[in-house]
Amino acid sequence: MNALGIIFSDMQDWSMTELASHRSVGAIPFGGRYRLIDFPLSNMVNSGINKLCIITRSNYRSLMEHVGSGKDWDLSRKKGGILIFPPYAVGENHGLFQGRLDALKRVLDYISSSKEKYVILSDCDIIYNINYKDVIKYHEEKNSDITAVYINTNINNNNSTHKIIYSFDDDKRACDILVYPVTNGVHDVGLNTWVMNKDFLESLIHDAIARNYKDFSYDVLARKVHSLRIYGYEYQGYYAHIDSLQSYYENSIGLLKNDNLSKLFYSKIGPIYTKTKDSTPTKYCNDSNVKNSLIASGCTIEGTVENSIIFRNVKIGKNTVVKNSIIMQHGIIGENAQLNSIITDTYAQVTNDRVLLGYSNCPFFIKKNSIV
Amino acid sequence: MKLTKKECVVMLLAGGQGSRLGDLTKKIAKPSVPFGGKYRIIDFTLSNCVNSGLDTIGVLTQYQPLVLNSYIGDGKSWDLDRMYGGIQILPPYQGMGDSEWYSGTANAIFQNMDYIDQYAPEYVLVLSGDHIYKMDYSLMIKFHKEKDADCTISVIDVPLKEASRFGILNADSEGKIIDFEEKPKKPRSTKASMGIYVFNWQKLKKYLSLDDNNPNSSKDFGKDVIPLMLSSNEKLYSYEFKGYWKDVGTIDSLWEANMDLLGCNGFDLSGDWVIYSRHTEMPPQYLSENSKVRNSIVSEGAVIYGTVENSIIFSGVKIGENAVIRDSVIMADVEIKENSIINNSIIDEMVVIGPKLKIGTPKDLNLGITVIPRESIINSMKEEE
Numbered sequence: 001m002n003a004l005g006i007i008f009s010d011m012q013d014w015s016m017t018e019l020a021s022h023r024s025v026g027a028i029p030f031g032g033r034y035r036l037i038d039f040p041l042s043n044m045v046n047s048g049i050n051k052l053c054i055i056t057r058s059n060y061r062s063l064m065e066h067v068g069s070g071k072d073w074d075l076s077r078k079k080g081g082i083l084i085f086p087p088y089a090v091g092e093n094h095g096l097f098q099g100r101l102d103a104l105k106r107v108l109d110y111i112s113s114s115k116e117k118y119v120i121l122s123d124c125d126i127i128y129n130i131n132y133k134d135v136i137k138y139h140e141e142k143n144s145d146i147t148a149v150y151i152n153t154n155i156n157n158n159n160s161t162h163k164i165i166y167s168f169d170d171d172k173r174a175c176d177i178l179v180y181p182v183t184n185g186v187h188d189v190g191l192n193t194w195v196m197n198k199d200f201l202e203s204l205i206h207d208a209i210a211r212n213y214k215d216f217s218y219d220v221l222a223r224k225v226h227s228l229r230i231y232g233y234e235y236q237g238y239y240a241h242i243d244s245l246q247s248y249y250e251n252s253i254g255l256l257k258n259d260n261l262s263k264l265f266y267s268k269i270g271p272i273y274t275k276t277k278d279s280t281p282t283k284y285c286n287d288s289n290v291k292n293s294l295i296a297s298g299c300t301i302e303g304t305v306e307n308s309i310i311f312r313n314v315k316i317g318k319n320t321v322v323k324n325s326i327i328m329q330h331g332i333i334g335e336n337a338q339l340n341s342i343i344t345d346t347y348a349q350v351t352n353d354r355v356l357l358g359y360s361n362c363p364f365f366i367k368k369n370s371i372v
Numbered sequence: 373m374k375l376t377k378k379e380c381v382v383m384l385l386a387g388g389q390g391s392r393l394g395d396l397t398k399k400i401a402k403p404s405v406p407f408g409g410k411y412r413i414i415d416f417t418l419s420n421c422v423n424s425g426l427d428t429i430g431v432l433t434q435y436q437p438l439v440l441n442s443y444i445g446d447g448k449s450w451d452l453d454r455m456y457g458g459i460q461i462l463p464p465y466q467g468m469g470d471s472e473w474y475s476g477t478a479n480a481i482f483q484n485m486d487y488i489d490q491y492a493p494e495y496v497l498v499l500s501g502d503h504i505y506k507m508d509y510s511l512m513i514k515f516h517k518e519k520d521a522d523c524t525i526s527v528i529d530v531p532l533k534e535a536s537r538f539g540i541l542n543a544d545s546e547g548k549i550i551d552f553e554e555k556p557k558k559p560r561s562t563k564a565s566m567g568i569y570v571f572n573w574q575k576l577k578k579y580l581s582l583d584d585n586n587p588n589s590s591k592d593f594g595k596d597v598i599p600l601m602l603s604s605n606e607k608l609y610s611y612e613f614k615g616y617w618k619d620v621g622t623i624d625s626l627w628e629a630n631m632d633l634l635g636c637n638g639f640d641l642s643g644d645w646v647i648y649s650r651h652t653e654m655p656p657q658y659l660s661e662n663s664k665v666r667n668s669i670v671s672e673g674a675v676i677y678g679t680v681e682n683s684i685i686f687s688g689v690k691i692g693e694n695a696v697i698r699d700s701v702i703m704a705d706v707e708i709k710e711n712s713i714i715n716n717s718i719i720d721e722m723v724v725i726g727p728k729l730k731i732g733t734p735k736d737l738n739l740g741i742t743v744i745p746r747e748s749i750i751n752s753m754k755e756e757e
Contacts, residue, residue: 031655031656032655032656033655033656033672071448261655261658264655265655266655271653271654272653272655273653274653276651278646278647278648278649280409280410280641280642280647280669281408281409281410281641281669281670281671281672281684281685282657282669282670282671283634283668283669284665284666284667284668284669284670285666285667286666286667287666288665288666289664290659290663290665291659291660291661291662291663292659292660292661293658293659294655294656294657294658295656295657295658295659295670296656296657296672297410297656297657297671297672298642309656310656
C-alpha cells in the first residue's frame with residue numbers, strides 16, 4: 001500500500017508507572033503472548049503497509065529485543081521494512097523529545113525521503129483491529145488534511161484522563177477537539193490514529209519548527225481545528241484503551257468476556273503477529289483445573305486457574321488457586337498458594353503457601369523479578 | 373580459502389513413504405507427520421542438528437514432498453537460513469545419462485555427491501527424519517574422530533524381543549563393530565542401529581561408487597554399504613546413545629510416542645535443548661468455564677469447551693461443549709463438535725467430527741487405535757449403541 005507507518009511506542013508512559021517503569025508502553029505484555037506494539041504493527045501489516053518506523057523515547061531495550069529485524073511481522077524486507085528510532089540529537093534538538101511533533105521533527109529526513117503518498121500515525125496504547133485501506137479511502141473521499149480514527153463510546157471520569165474527545169459536524173468534520181478533558185458520558189473518543197498525506201505532514205513539521213510547537217494534540221489538533229480540514233473516521237468493534245494499571249487489568253480480564261477473544265484475535269482484518277518463541281505446548285496434570293482462562297504455550301499447570309490470563313512459560317504449582325489474575329511470562333507460582341486479582345510482572349515468583357489478595361478495582365501488582 | 377568449506381555435512385533421508393502409518397502418510401511423507409501438539413517428526417532431527425552446531429543439511433525427498441517442502445521453506449524456523457550452507461531440499465533429478473528415482477538410501481546419497489563435494493567436508497552425517505529423540509551429534513562426531521573411525525554407527529539398547537525389527541550389531545569392548553545384521557531372525561545382541569551414521573566422506577564416496585556398480589545391491593546403507601565396508605576391514609565403530617529414542621514408524625508407536633509426552637516419566641520437550649518448529653500465528657489457548665483438561669498437552673489457538681483427558685491437542689483445535697476426548701491425538705485445526713466422544717484415536721489435520729458422534733473404542737478394550745484421515749468431514753454415522 002502507498003502509505004508509510006509511524007508508530008509511537010511510548011507517548012503515554014507517564015500514565016502507567018508500574019507496567020512501564022522499565023519498558024516502553026509498546027513492550028507491555030498483553031493477552032498471554034503479545035506486547036502492545038503487536039496490535040498497531042499487525043494492523044499495518046494486515047493493511048498491506050510494508051514500510052514503517054517506530055519512534056521510542058526511553059527504556060526501549062525490551063521493545064528492540066521484541067521487534068528485532070521485524071521478520072516476525074514479515075517486515076524484514078529489501079524494500080521498506082522496519083526501522084526503530086531511539087532518541088537522537090539533530091542540530092539544536094538535544095535530549096529526549098518533548099511531544100509527538102518534537103519527535104517527528106527529528107525523523108523529518110526519514111519522512112521526506114520516503115516515497116509513499118500517505119502517512120499513518122498510531123500509538124501503542126489502544127488495541128483494536130482496523131484496515132487502514134478503508135481509512136485512506138475515506139481520507140481521499142473527504143479530501144481531509146487529517147483523518148482521525150475515533151470510536152463512539154461511553155466514558156466515565158475515572159478513565160477519561162488520557163483521551164482526546166472530538167466533536168464533529170454532520171459531515172464528520174471536527175469542530176471542537178479537547179485534549180484529556182475530565183468528562184463523562186457518550187463521546188467521540190480518539191483512537192490515537194491519524195492519516196495524512198505525507199506532504200501535508202512535512203508542512204506541519206516545518207510549521208512546528210518555525211513556531212516551536214512540540215505537541216501534536218494541543219498545537220495542531222486543538223489549536224487548528226477550524227483552519228484545518230480534520231475529519232473523523234468512525235471505528236466500530238472491539239477496542240481497549242490501556243492508560244493505567246486499572247484499565248490494563250480490566251481490559252485483560254475483559255478478553256475473557258463477551259466473545260472479545262474472537263473479536264480481537266479472529267477478526268477479518270487478519271491475525272495478530274508477535275515475536276515467535278519456541279515454547280513447548282502447555283502441559284496439564286492430573287489435578288489441574290482451568291476455567292474461563294487464556295493460557296499461552298510453554299506452561300505447566302498443576303493447580304487451579306480461573307478467569308485469568310497466563311503468559312508463556314509460567315508454572316502453577318499443585319493445590320494452588322489463581323483467580324482473576326494476570327501472570328506474565330516466566331512467572332512461577334509455587335504450591336498451595338492463593339492469588340486473587342493479582343498482576344505479576346515477568347519473571348516474578350510467588351513461593352509456596354503465599355496468600356495474595358487484590359480486589360477487582362484495585363489489583364495488586366508484583367514487580368518484575370521479585371520474589372514473594 | 374573456500375568460504376563454503378564445512379567440516380561436516382548432514383544428509384537427512386526424508387523420502388520414505390512410511391507405509392505402515394497408513395492413512396496418515398497417504399498425502400504426506402513420514403517426516404512431515406505432525407507430532408506432539410505443535411511439531412512435525414522432522415523437527416526433532418533438524419533441531420538436533422542445529423543444537424549440535426551443524427548448519428549444512430541436505431534433505432532427500434521423494435515420496436509426497438509437497439507438505440514437507442513448504443513446511444521447511446527457507447529453513448528460518450530452525451535458524452537454517454544461512455549465507456553458506458543452510459538447508460537444501462534434494463529431490464531426484466534428471467541428468468545427462470540415466471535418470472532415476474532414489475532406489476535406496478545409499479543411492480539417494482550417491483546421486484547427490486556433488487552437493488556434498490561443494491562443501492569439501494571431512495565427514496558426512498547420515499540421518500533419517502523419522503525418529504523422536506534429543507541427541508547431541510557433535511559428541512558422536514567427536515567420538516568418531518577419537519576412534520579414528522571410517523564409519524560410526526549410533527546404537528541404542530532395545531528389548532531382545534524387539535531386536536529383530538532393527539539392524540543389530542555386535543561390537544568389542546572398544547566399540548569396534550564385529551558384525552552387523554539387518555533385521556536378524558535370531559539377534560545376537562540388543563544393540564540396535566538408530567540409522568545414524570558418521571562417515572569419512574572420502575571413504576563413503578569410495579563405497580557408494582563400489583556399491584553402485586554392484587547390480588545385486590539394493591543400494592541400502594544397512595543392507596549393502598555397511599556390510600561391504602565391514603567385509604573390506606574398514607574401521608567401523610558403534611557409539612552408544614542413552615536416552616529417549618522412539619521409532620514412530622507405526623500407528624501404535626506414533627500414538628505411544630505422543631503419550632510419552634504426558635506425565636513426568638516420559639519424554640520432556642522442555643529444557644535447553646529446544647525443539648524448533650514452524651510457527652502458526654495463533655492466540656493463546658482458551659479453556660472455557662465448563663472445560664475439563666487433565667493430564668494432557670494443549671497447543672496454541674486451541675479452544676476447549678469439553679473434556680480432555682490423557683490426550684495431545686494441537687494448535688487451532690476446537691472442542692465443543694460436552695465433547696469428550698480420551699487417550700487421543702487430535703491434530704491441528706480439527707473441530708470436534710458438541711457431544712461427540714473420541715477414544716483412543718488419532719485424528720489427522722483439518723478433520724471435522726460431529727455433533728454427537730462416537731469415534732474409537734475405550735482404551736481398556738484393547739481394540740487398537742482408530743485413525744481418521746486428513747480433511748475428513750464426519751457428520752453422520754450410525755451412533756454406536
